[in-house]
Amino acid sequence: GAGVSQSPRYKVAKRGQDVALRCDPISGHVSLFWYQQALGQGPEFLTYFQNEAQLDKSGLPSDRFFAERPEGSVSTLKIQRTQQEDSAVYLCASTPDYQETQYFGPGTRLLVL
Amino acid sequence: AQSVTQLGSHVSVSEGALVLLRCNYSSSVPPYLFWYVQYPNQGLQLLLKYTSAATLVKGINGFEAEFKKSETSFHLTKPSAHMSDAAEYFCAVLSSGTYKYIFGTGTRLKVLA
Numbered sequence: 001g002a003g004v005s006q007s008p009r010y011k012v013a014k015r016g017q018d019v020a021l022r023c024d025p026i027s028g029h030v031s032l033f034w035y036q037q038a039l040g041q042g043p044e045f046l047t048y049f050q051n052e053a054q055l056d057k058s059g060l061p062s063d064r065f066f067a068e069r070p071e072g073s074v075s076t077l078k079i080q081r082t083q084q085e086d087s088a089v090y091l092c093a094s095t096p097d098y099q100e101t102q103y104f105g106p107g108t109r110l111l112v113l
Numbered sequence: 114a115q116s117v118t119q120l121g122s123h124v125s126v127s128e129g130a131l132v133l134l135r136c137n138y139s140s141s142v143p144p145y146l147f148w149y150v151q152y153p154n155q156g157l158q159l160l161l162k163y164t165s166a167a168t169l170v171k172g173i174n175g176f177e178a179e180f181k182k183s184e185t186s187f188h189l190t191k192p193s194a195h196m197s198d199a200a201e202y203f204c205a206v207l208s209s210g211t212y213k214y215i216f217g218t219g220t221r222l223k224v225l226a
Contacts, residue, residue, distance in 0.1 A: 009154075033212075040219075042205075042219050056212075099207065101147070104149075
């Protein structure tokens with residue numbers, strides 16, 4: 001079946017621009033996670049949804065980062081007024097339940113100039 | 114707090130040689146443990162996971178890992194490296210009752226012809 005998909009795969013933004021990153025989880029997966037992966041590092045947790053409820057946003061680096069999943073399926077990670085330090089790969093993962101194996105999408109590589 | 118340490122950010126082996134990638138975790142309670150592989154410009158793919166059923170875990174592509182509680186280790190091995198194994202490998206830990214994966218910083222495996 002279809003895996004987790006993310007779009008766009010690559011995004012170049014000028015500093016100060018707003019960006020929106022999309023994640024389509026595996027159909028029926030209740031839990032959805034966003035991670036930030038800086039160059040040469042492992043993924044770091046940003047936020048967690050169970051259905052449409054955002055249960056944990058403790059990893060969001062600043063109030064410029066905002067995530068939503070209004071209908072409990074597709075999720076969008078929005079970054080306002082992008083800064084150079086926001087340059088990273090943003091990974092989305094979904095799972096049938098919160099403690100199950102997470103299935104990752106291919107990521108969106110964001111470059112802020 | 115939970116942490117994961119991967120010793121060696123870069124490992125080189127000859128084709129056909131043993132692959133050994135090291136992972137140590139910090140936890141007073143045996144957690145769930147995972148190894149993921151990441152090929153260039155792709156998301157993370159699950160290689161194997163430990164969930165307390167058996168200490169020796171077999172995964173895809175001939176990889177296996179052994180959970181050693183006394184050493185708090187979960188090293189990844191493969192008897193004979195193939196060129197196609199060249200990738201970045203991440204160890205991750207998930208504490209029981211939680212949903213946050215904690216990833217190591219990754220080990221880039223290079224396979225020499």
